[in-house]
Amino acid sequence: MSTRPETSRFLLLVLVGVLVAVGLVMVLSASSIVSVNNGGSAFTMFLKQLMWAGVGICVAIGTYRMPYHAWRLLNRPLLAFAIVLNVLPRFPIGITINGARAWVELGPVRFQPSELLKFALIIYLTNLLGRRQSELTNPRRTLYPALIAWGFAVVLALSQSDFGAAVILSAIALTVLYMAGVPVRWIALSGAVAFVGAFMFLLTSASRMARWTAFLDIEGNRAHTSYQVWQSMLSIANGGLAGVGPGAGTSKWGYVPLAHSDFIFTVIAEEFGLIGSVLVIGGFATLTALGFLVAMRAPDYSGALLAAGITMWFGVQAIINIGGVIGVLPVTGLTLPLISYGGSSLMITLGSSGLLLNIARKIA
Secondary structure, three states: OOOOHHHHHHHHHHHHHHHHHHHHHHHHHHHHHHHHHOOOOOOHHHHHHHHHHHHHHHHHHHHHHOOHHHHHHHHHHHHHHHHHHHHHHHOOOEEEEOOEEEEEEEOOEEEOOHHHHHHHHHHHHHHHHHHOHHHOOOOOOOHHHHHHHHHHHHHHHHHOOOHHHHHHHHHHHHHHHHHHOOOHHHHHHHHHHHHHHHHHHHHOOHHHHHHHHHHHHOOOOOOOOOHHHHHHHHHHHHHOOOOOOOOOOOHHHOOOOOOOOOOHHHHHHHHHHHHHHHHHHHHHHHHHHHHHHHHHHOOOHHHHHHHHHHHHHHHHHHHHHHHHHHOOOOOOOOOOOOOOOOHHHHHHHHHHHHHHHHHHOOOO
16 A cells, blocks of 8 residues: 555545445445335435435535644534534434434434534544643543543433444544553553443343344344344345345345445345455455554644544444444444445545545645
């Protein structure tokens, strides 16, 4: 992989564009049956996703052109706004999907506030640690405020029964803390406490624990808690090496619930086979590697933290989503970044990609 700044920036742009294009094609294939069953045309959900892709591109252009240091002025208002949005699902305008009350519906618009919370947490932590770089060994000035913001964000996600978002928020926080230079022993202790807290949260509900441990015996649970993953694995096996062909997959015919969103990788694997699957995974791996390369070569401290946080977010979320789909990790309800159906997810990830490209263009 070339380390020339202009090459890295170009590859980042191409990768993001290709992943979004793949997502649009796969959403068209995976959502056509659901769209018709819901009373629309085969293109209804695809056109919505295309619209959100357009909005996301506009947001990405804005984050690319806006000096990334300007986010320092917006870090607290943005976090406060994200927190308010994440309280809204507790009110009547909130809706529950697949057991998680994590969406808000206002007329024809439905969005998931936790997507903005991920971005807002990165901005806040970057500003906090960037301003206090000389005080990293003073926990009262750096670690404690960071833990409060991280903990509050996680509590909001858990209050929505969105454990997947809580995991991503934790990965973001730990990455930014590490990249900032906070003592590793503090980070390790914080991570251990978070792990114990997550385990205790799972123990508070037998059904929640059952869902999270179902992947340990998928075949034995294939009639209930592992039905979706079992059907996904059958569809992936049906794809073989080269796939059954675009649009010819059977998983979208109701055999795999949420094939257009959380389980869109199943459709990719069935229709394009192992070859297509490896290419998509390779795309995310390359995107992650380039993102961390940008973080390491960023022109300043804030740029490095921003790039690392965004990259870890995309990388970990892709791993968790694909791992759940193929049965090696619990299913969390997380989307596949830039590919899965979902307007708020696509818009925020594209906006974050624009910010990552912004940092990349500043590398000398």
